[in-house]
Amino acid sequence: MTDPRPSSAVMDVDHLDELLRQCVQCGLCLPHCATWLATGNEVQSPRGRLLLLGELIRPSDTNTAAASDAFLQAFDQCIGCRACETACPSGVPFTLLEYGQLRATEVPPLRSGLPVPAVPGAVLRRMDQTAFLGFLSRVGDLVRGVLTVVAGKTWRRRLAGGPAGTGRLVRLLGSLPTSARSDTELVKMLDGLCGRETQLVGGSPNFVGLEIPDHLPSGPGVAFFRGCANAGLLPGTSRRLRDLLSASGCRLEEPGSQDCCGALATHTGRPGRAADLRRRNREAFAGALTDGTVIVAEAAGCSHELKEYGDDFRTGVVDAVVMLAGLDLPPMGSVPLKVAYHDPCHARHGQGIIDEPRKLLAAIGGLEIVEPAEPEVCCGSGGAWGLRYPELSDELGRRKAADLAATGADLVVTSNPGCLGQIADGLQVIAPDLPILPLTDLLWYAALLRIDSSRP
Numbered sequence: 271m272t273d274p275r276p277s278s279a280v281m282d283v284d285h286l287d288e289l290l291r292q293c294v295q296c297g298l299c300l301p302h303c304a305t306w307l308a309t310g311n312e313v314q315s316p317r318g319r320l321l322l323l324g325e326l327i328r329p330s331d332t333n334t335a336a337a338s339d340a341f342l343q344a345f346d347q348c349i350g351c352r353a354c355e356t357a358c359p360s361g362v363p364f365t366l367l368e369y370g371q372l373r374a375t376e377v378p379p380l381r382s383g384l385p386v387p388a389v390p391g392a393v394l395r396r397m398d399q400t401a402f403l404g405f406l407s408r409v410g411d412l413v414r415g416v417l418t419v420v421a422g423k424t425w426r427r428r429l430a431g432g433p434a435g436t437g438r439l440v441r442l443l444g445s446l447p448t449s450a451r452s453d454t455e456l457v458k459m460l461d462g463l464c465g466r467e468t469q470l471v472g473g474s475p476n477f478v479g480l481e482i483p484d485h486l487p488s489g490p491g492v493a494f495f496r497g498c499a500n501a502g503l504l505p506g507t508s509r510r511l512r513d514l515l516s517a518s519g520c521r522l523e524e525p526g527s528q529d530c531c532g533a534l535a536t537h538t539g540r541p542g543r544a545a546d547l548r549r550r551n552r553e554a555f556a557g558a559l560t561d562g563t564v565i566v567a568e569a570a571g572c573s574h575e576l577k578e579y580g581d582d583f584r585t586g587v588v589d590a591v592v593m594l595a596g597l598d599l600p601p602m603g604s605v606p607l608k609v610a611y612h613d614p615c616h617a618r619h620g621q622g623i624i625d626e627p628r629k630l631l632a633a634i635g636g637l638e639i640v641e642p643a644e645p646e647v648c649c650g651s652g653g654a655w656g657l658r659y660p661e662l663s664d665e666l667g668r669r670k671a672a673d674l675a676a677t678g679a680d681l682v683v684t685s686n687p688g689c690l691g692q693i694a695d696g697l698q699v700i701a702p703d704l705p706i707l708p709l710t711d712l713l714w715y716a717a718l719l720r721i722d723s724s725r726p
C-alpha cells in the first residue's frame with residue numbers, strides 16, 4: 271500500500287491554490303489561534319500564513335526570497351493544532367497549513383536559520399522509544415524528588431525565573447508527563463482531594479486494582495494500541511485503562527510488535543522513520559483490521575495519527591475516550607470535586623471529540639464539571655514544537671493554566687500525555703495546588719470506590 275504521507279512534493283499545487291481561494295480573509299479564525307494570541311503578530315495567524323502560502327504557490331517577481339524566509343518561520347511556528355480549521359466559516363481545510371508545515375520541516379533548521387530543538391538531536395531521536403522514555407521518567411522522578419527536598423513543593427515556581435539555560439532545563443523537567451505509578455499512590459492522592467480515606471482490600475498496600483468480571487460472550491474485542499509516551503511515561507495509567515476496559519466487558523489483546531505511531535518522527539522532519547513505524551503498525555494490526563476488531567488508542571495524539579494511515583485505520587481506530595463513552599462502565603462511586611476537562615487539540619479539532627469526555631465525567635456521582643475560557647485554544651505543547659519554541663510554549667502553557675485555575679476547579683483532567691505534561695508545568699507556576707491527572711485515572715478511581723464500598 272502507498273504510504274499516505276510521504277512528503278509535500280506529492281501534493282497537487284493547483285488543488286491547493288483552489289482551496290486557498292476559499293479563504294475570504296475574514297479573520298474569524300484569529301482569536302482561536304494560539305500563536306496569534308501569544309504574539310499578536312498577523313504573520314503568526316492562520317490568515318497571515320495562508321497569505322504567505324499564496325505567495326509561495328503563485329510566485330511572482332515581487333515575492334521571492336523574503337517571502338520564502340518569512341514562510342519558513344511562519345509555518346515552522348504553526349503548532350498544527352487545527353483550531354483555525356474548526357473555527358473557519360468558509361471551510362478552509364487544514365490541508366493547506368499541513369502543506370506549509372511539511373515544506374518547513376523538509377528544510378533542516380540549521381540551514382534555514384530556524385531554531386533547533388532545546389534538546390540534542392540524539393535525545394530527540396529516542397523520544398519515540400518506550401524504553402528510553404521509561405528511563406527518562408525515572409530520572410525525572412528522581413530529580414523532581416531532590417528539587418522538592420532542596421527547594422520545597424513549589425520548586426517549579428521558584429526556579430521559573432532563572433537564567434535562560436536553567437529555565438529550559440527546569441521547564442523540560444516540569445513538563446515531563448507523569449501520573450501515579452501505583453494504584454495506592456493514586457488512591458491516596460484523590461482521597462486527599464476528596465477529604466476521605468478509602469479502605470482498600472484488607473488495608474493492603476498491594477491492592478491490585480479493579481476486579482475483572484468473566485468476559486461476556488458479547489463483549490467487544492479490542493486491540494490495544496499503547497503508544498510510546500503512555501507506555502514509557504505513564505505505565506500505571508496505561509494499565510489502569512486496560513483494567514477499566516476489561517471491567518467494562520472488553521476482550522483485550524495487545525499486539526506485541528506494535529510501535530510508536532510515528533507522529534513525533536513526522537514532526538521532527540524524519541519521514542523515513544515515520545514511514546517505517548507506520549509499516550510496522552500496519553503489520554501488527556493487520557489481523558485486527560481483517561477480523562473487524564476495534565483498535566483502541568490510549569492517547570488522543572496516537573488515535574489521531576493512526577487515523578491518518580489510511581481509510582482502513584480511519585474506520586478501525588477508536589480513541590479510548592470515545593470507546594469508554596460507548597461502553598457499560600462499572601458502577602461509579604461518588605467523587606465530590608469540581609473538575610475541569612482540557613480538550614487536547616488532537617481530540618477536539620482533529621477528531622471532533624468534545625461530548626464524550628464530558629459524558630464520562632457526568633457518569634461520576636457528586637462531580638461538578640466546570641468549563642474553562644478558550645477551551646478550543648491549544649495549550650502550547652505540540653510535541654517537538656514546544657522543544658523548538660520553549661518561551662512561546664511556556665507562555666501558552668501558563669495562559670491555559672490560568673484559564674483552568676479561574677474555573678475554581680479542584681482537579682483538571684485530560685486525555686493526551688503532551689497536554690498533561692504541558693499543563694502540569696503551567697499549573698506548577700500559576701496554581702501549584704491545582705493537580706492534573708489523566709481522565710482515565712479519575713474514572714478508574716470512581717469505579718474502584720464503588721467496588722470497594724460494596725465489599726463485605
Ligand code: SF4
Nearest residue numbers: 293294296297299358
Ligand atoms: S481561514 Fe477562514 S476564518 Fe480564517 S481568514 Fe480565511 S476564511 Fe476567515
Ligand code: SF4
Nearest residue numbers: 303348349351352354
Ligand atoms: S493550526 Fe493552530 S497554530 Fe497553526 S494557524 Fe491554525 S490555529 Fe494557528
